Amino acid sequence: MKIGARVLCSLLLAAPGALAQANLTDLSVALYAANPEAPAPPANWEVYRLVREKLGINLRFTMLPTGADGDNRLGALAAANDLPDLFEVRSLALFDRLVQQGQLAPVNSLLPQMPKRTAERYSDARRNLLVTTNGQIYGLQEPVTLSRQYAIWVRKDWLDKLGLKAPTTLEEFFEVARAFTERDPDGNGRNDTFGFGGVIDFDTAGILPGLGLGNHFQWVYGAYGVAGTWNYNPKAFAANLRDPNFRRATEYIRRLVEAKVIDPDWATMRRADLRTRWQQGRYGMFFESVGGLQAGLQNFHANNPGAELLMLPPPKGPEGKSAMGTYSSAGWLYAVSKRAMDAGKGPAIARFLEWAHSGEGYFLLGWGRYKTDYTLPNNVPTINTQIPISVRGSYTQMRWLAFNGNPLEMRGRYPEINVGGRKYVMHQLMAQAQRQGNWIDRTGDLVVKAAANQADIERYVSENLVQFALGQRPISDASWGQFLSGLRNVRFEQYEEAAAKTLRESGYLK
């Protein structure tokens, strides 16, 4: 009898919980790790509890493997009709494929259900065109918040020591680079410094590398007015590489390489190697982001006492043109699986995203645990750096869903840093890099679908330009003509025609 009463009591006590459980919507969310060094959030993460109690959502968060492995995993999940309800896509080719396969749901109906988020993130009709097919918006295309944070940095202490001025033109850049290479600016008596450090890098958030040598050399092409892949000239639309100035820019890079003022490993190094080397003090000038600079300042000043860095505006070319590069205004991209929408999970997804956009959700996802991972002096989120990112980062693995680039956020993420007797106000440097870089908006590039042989096209152009720059092939009328005529072999004309048609249809080329 006693046992029976106990069972009855426990059933009665459990009933409201069971009912609440029944009303919960299961929501699987898969994102790329925001903090690769840190593990996933723990099972007792406050966010899981709050989302369950306040939004009626049983959240299940998984992290996608980085890079192409993440694409492979999403592709496999799609084939198994097992895509997460809400997930991040970093490859536009994969996104297009999922749309074609009918795996994604249009998100038009979600937008009015999350009014604040939509107003601030998804209301740009031009940007939404990037993810629109047959009039339906298939992705939640975020605006970019950290684009255009790249610049050429110069060692001001070396300039002063050698009695030089910061270069403003390509010719001055060449002379300064030569002096940094040949006149022992670090005074160690060894010939171990280089004028410029950059690498072939196509994979940088928010920057469009164009065809050829990647982001770190776009400023040279910008100085000749041919930065980016396309010229966007409505009367004579073509790839920039057909422009005679494209050859002149490549010849300039060849001059830098020939004069040995660029680190000779530039063609094979990775971005991480470049970072190590500028921190070691091997370069007088180098291409780096504000975020990358922030991460390396401590080491840089420890290795180079008395050093001072200055941000250079992009050097001007012979006709006075300059641009640090091209960029897209499109940031992270999220998609909703058709399966989730068919199961009626749309309202729950909108509820969760709206919650993540501001207030409690924004701070919990973006900054972690209040008074543990961060504090809010003067309303500026300030990270507690006493807790290592490998621990703190677990609680902000979903931060990209929350971050929106507001001024206070930028001040929190890019604070004032005092190191080596120098003061760096990182958010101001970020704004300066965006302002003075003369960046060219080429968001339209993203509506151009990749050619079936895109990898062949990119390889052909890149390999040829590397050969020209390294001097493995002399740059002459004959060899350049041969390079241009060889474009036919990779069906480049068709790619150009398709790009022109798509850009005109989408309104990016008028």
Place this chain on the structure above:
Amino acid sequence: MRKRSLSPGDRLFEWSIDLFLVGVLVVTLVPLWYVVMVSFLPFGKSPSLFLAPWDWSFEAYAQLIFQPTIWRAALNSLVLTLGGVAISLTLTVMAAYPLSRRELPGRNLIVGLILFTFLFNAGLIPTFLVVKDLGLLNTYWSVLLNGAVSVYNLLVMKTFFQSLPESLEEAARIDGANDWQVLWHVVLPLSRPILLTIGLFYGVANWNNFFEPILFLSDRSLMPLPVVLRDILTGLNVAEYVEGTAAQAAPAEALKMAAVVLITLPMLLVYPWIQRYFTKGVLIGSVKE
């Protein structure tokens, strides 16, 4: 034993062979030496083949070893490796032994079907679908069972079993042993070289397994060492928008090479214990008399 006196020509020939082998040794060792040296590289020094002892820095190792995720990942790798070797060896022996017996009906057909899978792979998506339909996604079983039997290893082991004298088996059968008893008491005790060799093959493959865990596992706490090390190194490249401590504490080159050393070391430590069986096992298994 007196050493046979060699003519000057023979001596020259032997010296050239020695010289050649020393050259091969150097060519093999230099990259490994470079990896080890660079893993101790401090900030401010360029990678080189020789690092002064007072320049050595253990920071790259410290950064990797003291990551909170690394020990859990090492445990996962150990489970996947030991479990994988046990499962794979058991299944391979149980398939290779019957296939090595001539009296097995349809033996050639079965071997042919197995060979077919060696030549034609099912592909990523069908494999994923099978794993999913078996309900194995996000469990160790998805990694342990998928590709548990390597056709190459199976054929090597089958050939080894075929090379064992049939008379031993016949003697056991006369004493009343059944198939299981023959396998357990006669065949396996004689097969230590091949078991250790194939076990090492499976062990190395499981220890290095990278693709299957990221495909089949979604829970980060189940990920093995190669995946976690790769994630840490990923942070080196994305400092634009990702915060990381490892890249700020040690040079990128040192971190990469330290990761290579850490992932290679356990297998290098096991290898000498198995080495003496290694050549014997593979060679015996590869020749059918």
